[in-house]
Amino acid sequence: MIDTADPVVFHCDLDAFYASVEQLDNPQYRDRPVIVGALPGHRGVVSACSYEARSYGVHSAMPVSQAHSRCPHGIFVPVRMSRYREVSQQVMEVFADFTPGVQQISVDEAFLDLSGTRRLFGPPGKTAAALKQAVRHRTGLTVTVGVAATRYVAKLASAHDKPDGLYVVDPGHEADFVLGLELSDLWGVGRKTLTRLQTLRIDTVAALRETRLEFLRGHFGESTGDYLYNVCRGIDPGIYSAESRSHSISSETTFEVDISDRQLIDRTLLELAEHVMFRLREERCRGATVTIKVRDSDFATRSAQRSLKHDLSSVDELYSEARLLLDRRWNGRDALRLIGLGVSGIEPDQDHDAQANLFSDRTEEKRRKVEQALVDLRRKRPDSPPVTRARLLPDPERPPEPEDRGPRNRAT
DNA sequence: TCTGGGGTCCTAGGACCC
């Protein structure tokens, strides 16, 4: 007998989301292999692709050059993130009609808490079918729903029945369900962990379940050991249980060709500083830890980080810290493939004005105010050309920026 | 085939303090 008080979680996952939106907006793309990401001839990977493209062996995270050779007649289109956010918002509104307990975890995924709705909507499987129908009717998109008593198992359930799927794991059957999966199906077991498990002669979920907790902790550390021990038994390790808020903001650029030109690298660093600081302000956050990242031609990646005694107050300050850090990780000669910049340890900035008054340096305070004014202007008129520093204005020698490199408006 | 960009969380070693 199923208790009406049993917890019920839906994991809702929009199918091939970016590619589906492109097919929706461009009817001529329907039933054709659509590949969203970098364009052929450029560095980059596939962000998403339609199921038609998958039948050619294309998948997300694959280098675009490879996708192009597997599917030369595919339709390659760039990422239009702001459009996907818009459609995502519509879908979330449909979800909200079913429960106030919507926890969005990415642009194309959400957990829904449907506990205690049996009397209102009937059995969870019926509710999930109605939800799929509502999403299709209102947006034209298909969504796969996994239903279980916990978030972790609901997530595995949706992954088990894509696309346009509906899979219910009845309460009490979590362990049996997980036993039927491959080790690599377990969320949180990636390529490296899989290889290490196999090296230890652990090839299946059943074998993992026979492995002692102490052994797993010894080989993988306490945290991952406990994680593996739990998930193979269908026990939720506590994913997404806490209220999440962002702890870092970063931005990075991979150059079309590796470069060692100091001026170009400095200029890129300044653009990144502008972008990161803009987002920090836009989200009304403050932070004091700066991290830079560089990647060499051979893909070796290094980082350097410094925590300041005070919160960052301006683009110029972030930029000059970033340059100091860059000098610690780059000899100024080797060609770089990528450069990145981030601020971490960020917290909500409750009171801007009180904060600003703490700055003893009047110029810093002035800068801060000018930058905040720019943020407010861009927020008010997002379609107007961005106001920016003279040295960041487009260089006639350089190709134009791809659409989605600029600061974004967050859907809230 | 030559590998994006945005995040999260964990580990391990060293500094520092009690």
Next chain:
DNA sequence: TCTGGGGTCCTAGGACCC
């Protein structure tokens, strides 16, 4: 003077996810 142990913060790197 020498010593132990714990807690916390910082830094660098790595695994994983969408």
